[in-house]
Amino acid sequence: MSDEIEREIRRREHAGRSLESLLGGEVERIDSQGTRRGAARAWAVWNAVNGDVERAHTTGVHVGEPRRGARDPELTVYVDSNAYLTDFSANREIYLARMETAGLRFSSIAFRRAKGRATSGAAAKKAARAARPPLPELTPDEERRVSELCSALPESLRDSVSRAMRASLRAQKREHS
Numbered sequence: 001m002s003d004e005i006e007r008e009i010r011r012r013e014h015a016g017r018s019l020e021s022l023l024g025g026e027v028e029r030i031d032s033q034g035t036r037r038g039a040a041r042a043w044a045v046w047n048a049v050n051g052d053v054e055r056a057h058t059t060g061v062h063v064g065e066p067r068r069g070a071r072d073p074e075l076t077v078y079v080d081s082n083a084y085l086t087d088f089s090a091n092r093e094i095y096l097a098r099m100e101t102a103g104l105r106f107s108s109i110a111f112r113r114a115k116g117r118a119t120s121g122a123a124a125k126k127a128a129r130a131a132r133p134p135l136p137e138l139t140p141d142e143e144r145r146v147s148e149l150c151s152a153l154p155e156s157l158r159d160s161v162s163r164a165m166r167a168s169l170r171a172q173k174r175e176h177s
Helices: 002-033 035-049 052-057 082-090 092-101 120-131 140-150 155-175
Strands: 058-064 074-079 108-113
Touching (some): 035 058, 035 092, 052 082, 074 082, 082 092, 082 108, 092 108, 140 155
8 A cells, every 4th residue: 555655656746847847848948039038028127117108008019139230139119009109219218228227128129000900099089988978968048048159259150169169068068967
């Protein structure tokens, strides 16, 4: 009986070693390539060292091989809109310094527009609009008041101003109801 227990213990111990060596080899393989770990680490550091605006409008990063003559890899950051592409590109030296302060050094940083994705800002606005209830209608007294206020305006402005006033009153009614 004790021989069976000892054999089972040895079998389990050896199984643990082989699993450990298998996982250790896989971890070393991924680490030696550097791409998976490098991009994941760059993404984590990018989100840690930058503010809410950068985090909200960045869709991903890519760590590329160093270019000829450079020792450090290149970082490509994908953003969700052309406006932020321009903003972030103007501050590229600041972003490089922030990343280096956190322990990641890159020879350069490039910003690119992410393809095939809706902008997170536009998607959030669309979802917010869909979640809002429709604007309430104005009462006859409110309609009369808008007409009275717009009656002194020149004909060329009367229609557009009255539409704007109606929309404003309807939005106020929704907020206060």
